[in-house]
Amino acid sequence: MLIKNGKIFTMTGKNYENGCILIKDGKIVKVAECIDIEDDIIIDVKGAYVTPGMIDAHCHIGIIEENMGFEGMDVNEAVDPITPHLRAIDGINPFDGSFKKAIKAGITTVVTGPGSANVIGGHFAAIKTHGICIDDMIIKESVAIKIALGENPKRIYKGKNKSPMTRMATAALLREALIEAENYLNKKKKSQQLGEYFEKKIKYESLIPVIEKKIPLKAHVHRADDILTALRIAREFDLKITLDHCTEGHLISEHIRKSSYPAIVGPTMSFSSKIELSNKSFETSVKLMKKGVKVAIMTDHPVIQIEYLPLCAAYAMKEGLTFEEALSTITINAAEIIGIDDRVGSIEAGKDADIVVFNGSPFDILTNTLYTIVNGEIVYNYN
Template structure:
């Protein structure tokens, strides 16, 4: 049992405590309040003067599957030999020994959504996982958390060089539509075969998309440019599937349309150069503009594009450019959890949730602030 006491508790649920306590037992939060009475044998952490927050959540990255210090040997993020690969599973390529996980923990990032890159129109399955562990099976929150799809420059550049489809935005959208249509037809045929007790030959590509068709998991749509964002929204509407708008770089230019779509945005990476045409209008103002329109916003580093330890710095720049400080903190905690579908476990300091808690010596959005403690599943995994 661990008692965090004397800290500024930011629960991310609306109720905060100026001089509060959090009680942890068997990996879960069992109490939060001003004063918590406990037995003398409890382990105490004095957070006096510190900020106590839920562990940060990176909602879109490639940690472990694109290892930061390995080169080709650790580069497993894109199977760029087939534009349609929904059956690929991130869990089969993530290396928990990637040194970036230690960087994440030191920065207070306790949960990530990580998976395939954007070379393919459909890249494969993302996983939601904790950042501490040496066996991925013991780190998973959601094994199949989303299916990655990509629009815009990346798939057309990759397959143009191979002289095959897609080499245009039209072809990218067409392939995505065709595959979703096939998945719907496959689901109906499978259900009919089961009902009639007939043999049915399963197809791994189509099987992977059934949860998307049933709206159990979203498509995770890589889309930077405004027209690509609108294409993603259009296709999601056509097939009645859930979708998150990842990167959403020009989202500030079409904020009304995004609001009307009901889609959430995972904004970033913005702490980068304008490395390609589709990010020429990138700005840290995007998150604030979308938030003020009522769009649920998370912030991403897209690690390793921006190192994952700079997630709170990216949130800070967004706050500087119009996203309120509390909203910036929500963008890397509870908003990120809700967008990723893991808010029942993480994202806020509430009774019953996983004891993923970070204690800072000040405001984590300030550059000189240091992490004092990182706690994952009730275990202190980093201390200053």
């Protein structure tokens, strides 16, 4: 397949006012001003905007299903505050109608997983939005383990009259689980060295990739003090972490900058439904990025419907981001923060051919998606 005559935003630092993209076997082969081929599918986009497939770095698509109620609500196993062994891939329904809306909007990759009821919620997965079998849609089965600080665990477990009912207990339970995971890993290594039988425990096995810094903690943090607690614990245990929601991040932007950890900001278009959202603002992404923090923007679908991801970035652009900065928050920045930028997030040779063609700026409410391409296959066509 050849896409030609496109206004291509590659997210690599080099754009094309009138360029071409060659695709073969689901991968991008070449990006250039002019590519001549014969006997292939040629799409002349006639000056339309061409971007990488968009990425929602934090949502619950397929786990909270539309039109389903309790039957499709698989997001929170709110009976135990420590559930690192839950895996998003076991709860995602690829037939959730929201996936079609994502494709139509040009969103080709999502990071979806458990909610924030528990102190440790489980594994988030990065998947493509097109497919009928979750195993075929996976980019990376586990990109992070969800943790939650702040109001949500307090509220959930106060109703059950059990810990945690305070921020102190939430942090303590998290530390306790991490220490137990470290002890478990040390015992496992010692048993392996001695050739002794070792009884595996699924909760601690699930935390090993975090302890070994192979994947980050994905921290649900809204308020400034909760963000700082997450940073404190990450330092204590020498862990990777992403600051998800990061609602009051702009109030402590210098502390976040010094930490070198990235932020996944949102859902900013939503109603301020609780106290910890009091300082919610579209300026958050702008102020953090101006400080040098790597930022992605998310919908937290269904809090904001998945198809409005570009609009969320557009509002941040309205507050001061440039076009390419705004686009980066839902393409390359998101991919790099998640750890899947070897496959998606930019238009360059060797990456998955996930590409979107728009008849105008993706940040204009009146723009239509002309084509959505996933793995080199046209999965949405406006015509």
